[in-house]
Amino acid sequence: MTTPLRALTVDLGTAGPGEGHFLPTDDLASCLTDPRAQCWIRRGEGHIGFGEAARFTVTGPERFIEAEAWWKHLVLEAEVEDPLRHPGTGPLAFGSFAFSKTSHHLSRLVVPELVLGIRDGRAWATLLNADGTRPSERAVRDAVVRVLSSPAPRQPGGGAVRTTAGSPTGAVADGQVRLGPGSLGEQRWMDAVAAGVSRIAAGELEKLVLARDVLVERPGGIARDAVLRRLADAYRDTWVYGVDGLVGATPEMLIQVEGRTAQARVLAGTLDRRDAVGQGLDYPERVLAGSAKQRHEHEIAIQSLTVALAPFSEAMSAHEEPFILELPNVFHLASDVKAELAEIEGHVPTSLALVNALHPTAAVCGTPTTVAGALIRELEELDRGPYAGPVGWLDAAGNGEWGIALRGGVIESETAIRLYAGCGIVEASQPTAELAETWAKFRPMLEALGLER
Numbered sequence: 330m331t332t333p334l335r336a337l338t339v340d341l342g343t344a345g346p347g348e349g350h351f352l353p354t355d356d357l358a359s360c361l362t363d364p365r366a367q368c369w370i371r372r373g374e375g376h377i378g379f380g381e382a383a384r385f386t387v388t389g390p391e392r393f394i395e396a397e398a399w400w401k402h403l404v405l406e407a408e409v410e411d412p413l414r415h416p417g418t419g420p421l422a423f424g425s426f427a428f429s430k431t432s433h434h435l436s437r438l439v440v441p442e443l444v445l446g447i448r449d450g451r452a453w454a455t456l457l458n459a460d461g462t463r464p465s466e467r468a469v470r471d472a473v474v475r476v477l478s479s480p481a482p483r484q485p486g487g488g489a490v491r492t493t494a495g496s497p498t499g500a501v502a503d504g505q506v507r508l509g510p511g512s513l514g515e516q517r518w519m520d521a522v523a524a525g526v527s528r529i530a531a532g533e534l535e536k537l538v539l540a541r542d543v544l545v546e547r548p549g550g551i552a553r554d555a556v557l558r559r560l561a562d563a564y565r566d567t568w569v570y571g572v573d574g575l576v577g578a579t580p581e582m583l584i585q586v587e588g589r590t591a592q593a594r595v596l597a598g599t600l601d602r603r604d605a606v607g608q609g610l611d612y613p614e615r616v617l618a619g620s621a622k623q624r625h626e627h628e629i630a631i632q633s634l635t636v637a638l639a640p641f642s643e644a645m646s647a648h649e650e651p652f653i654l655e656l657p658n659v660f661h662l663a664s665d666v667k668a669e670l671a672e673i674e675g676h677v678p679t680s681l682a683l684v685n686a687l688h689p690t691a692a693v694c695g696t697p698t699t700v701a702g703a704l705i706r707e708l709e710e711l712d713r714g715p716y717a718g719p720v721g722w723l724d725a726a727g728n729g730e731w732g733i734a735l736r737g738g739v740i741e742s743e744t745a746i747r748l749y750a751g752c753g754i755v756e757a758s759q760p761t762a763e764l765a766e767t768w769a770k771f772r773p774m775l776e777a778l779g780l781e782r
């Protein structure tokens with residue numbers, strides 16, 4: 330970068346419908362007017378990025394550190410006017426990182442030209458100029474008006490594909506959405522699970538997470554923006570992410586940093602909601618919190634996070650007992666962990682530095698990490714790409730939110746998207762149950778794509 334970026338953040342006031350609001354909605358997902366927009370949305374708030382001012386791509390074991398160094402340099406050089414100084418205001422990068430250090434997939438930070446955000450009911454926008462000129466307040470407001478008015482938002486399931494009016498899933502009218510196997514068919518994947526169980530029983534490792542992929546082809550086109558809007562609408566308690574071709578709605582937070590406070594949401598232990606129908610209200614509690622297998626799996630996941638976070642923390646707290654996270658497709662055993670970050674050499678670590686220390690947790694890899702990682706490569710026969718890798722954003726101060734890219738997929742062409750789902754395997758795991766669990770985890774994306782299963 331020869332010319333430093335110049336950024337201006339403008340407070341757009343409270344967001345909401347009706348007179349007196351510059352942003353005429355309090356639901357950020359309805360501002361997903363551009364199919365290529367980058368986004369991070371939860372309960373109608375978050376950020377959407379339009380256009381591109383800068384980008385960094387990287388592979389390998391140092392991907393987080395190299396990306397962090399690039400970002401620090403970029404923002405150090407930039408001229409920033411940010412009267413708000415909230416987490417997410419000022420220059421912001423969306424990011425997605427490969428799960429594996431050996432992946433060919435390009436990890437990336439993408440810095441949009443325009444970021445539109447809502448936080449605690451207040452809207453703001455940041456415009457970045459790459460040509461050395463200072464953005465004016467008028468230019469920021471004009472840019473927001475432009476992205477909101479053109480092109481018009483399409484209907485859910487829209488794009489070139491017509492949808493069946495009144496269909497609860499918006500099933501495609503031409504009935505041509507195809508669901509095909511990924512790198513391993515169902516039987517071979519269950520064989521891999523059985524092999525994983527034997528290796529655990531043999532004492533090689535304690536827990537292993539095995540994933541598989543399926544390919545969805547939609548001849549009328551993958552309507553990326555419509556998929557994201559549907560996920561944001563149906564899965565309000567998840568973080569809905571869209572970074573280039575990677576889209577999904579994750580319930581799992583690797584690390585969230587605001588100033589000196591870091592938070593994580595650890596999940597492990599899953600129950601398909603369909604299996605809970607008619608079983609009584611306390612069924613999820615009994616099956617998840619009351620099961621030694623699920624509690625064991627969960628304990629391993631928490632341990633892996635807290636041990637990795639401890640060197641960066643002055644204090645850490647978590648509830649004694651995990652809680653049940655209720656999503657439209659599954660129940661999870663969940664724990665929130667909060668840490669007060671320590672200053673190291675006069676600085677609080679950036680969210681990306683923490684990602685470097687925490688990824689991969691046992692929730693998506695296993696324990697011990699290196700044994701599980703090698704076994705994943707041996708058994709899955711899959712390059713996970715960005716699936717189960719960190720996805721999120723960071724700002725100039727290092728604040729950020731990095732979810733784990735679960736319950737999502739990668740758009741591979743105009744008409745094809747590859748979906749990924751995995752399960753924690755312990756000694757008591759049964760391949761058929763794990764296969765069923767992957768289908769429950771594919772469900773948010775399948776439904777957003779107009780497929781029911």
Ligand SMILES: C=C(O[C@@H]1C=C(C(=O)O)C=C[C@H]1O)C(=O)O
Nearest residue numbers: 596598599692735750751752753
């Ligand atoms: C690996 C996935 O999910 C992870 C595995 C879970 C489990 O095995 O119970 C639960 C949540 C996630 O930590 C996935 O969704 O693909």
